Amino acid sequence: MNDAYVLTDSEVVLSRARAGDAAALERVYRAYETPVYNLARRICRTVEDAEDVLQETFYEVCRSIGQYRGDGSLWGWVRSIAASKALMRLRRNKYRDTDELDEEFHRPTMKVDGGLRMDLEAALERLPETSRAVVWLHDVEGYTHEEIAGMMGKTVSFSKSQLARAHTRLRRWLGEEEARA
């Protein structure tokens, strides 16, 4: 997790939050609002979807915080809810994973050193939803392929192949391809 997002006095805050104290619940929200939104925004296609995921996540946190037993970190628990909500949103929207079609409609935005190159933000944005979700959950959030497969309702092989495909594309779009003899 990002160490910057730490809930201070977590035991006291948790105890009050479990009792339904709105101020304590707001402390939890303030502590994790940005990483939750960031995760949602990286996975979902639109700002509106990410905002919905943010709301859904914290509504669920407020509703279920009594069930958090403190086995793992609070952030880990909140993040699993956020990831689940974001992936649910992807499934609901049924965005197409038609990479080739996407590539037709998305053109590289920057020209560097005479070649076509995107910045990482744009390249990530351009990835199909599923690939992007796998890259983000695996490479940034640190989920294992087993965990990702479980959350997505797919196989471990699917998660692995999505990650490899995503990196192949990112490499190309970022202009990192180098001929290997």
Add this chain to the structure above:
Amino acid sequence: MSHLSMDQLVALREPGAEPGTATAREHLAGCAACQAELQRLDQRVARLKALPALRPARDQWAAVNSRAAAARRVRRLRWAAVGGLAAAAALTLVVLQRRTETAQVTTAVAIDDVMARSNQLERVLEAYNPDARVTDGVTARVAGELEDRIAVLDRQLNTVQMLDARTRDAALLRLWQERVGLLDALVDVHLTRASNVGF
């Protein structure tokens, strides 16, 4: 061997040894191009992690809190409804208990009355002292039958003590009433015979 595929490079970054990892590592050790590719992959992941956090444009707490508060209110109302039902059930139980208690008091009073009546009849019989009197066969037979039934009732009165309070009181009242009826009949039998024979 050809260069490592992206699948293999990605697999090399995984903790633990996967099938084919050893071969891939062997190739990697002697291939500068694949080493550079793996390094680029590591750097790409590092850059992904270093991307600035995207922040929500709007504060969503008010909406979250309002929705959560509404849900809490609904939950409280549900619990209150459950509590209300429980309270109503408890009240009904109290009323029933009071009624039962009242009924039990009424039964106890009735038992006292009927026992008093039974004692009164016993005293009448005792005063008449039928054992000391000469009786005809019919009277003796009827009186004997009545005394047998009274004896059965007395045994029942003893066993009924083992029942729970509510059942016991009702049974006691019924048995004592029956006993009084039999005693009444017994007194009648003796007194009628006495009257018939001119005592």
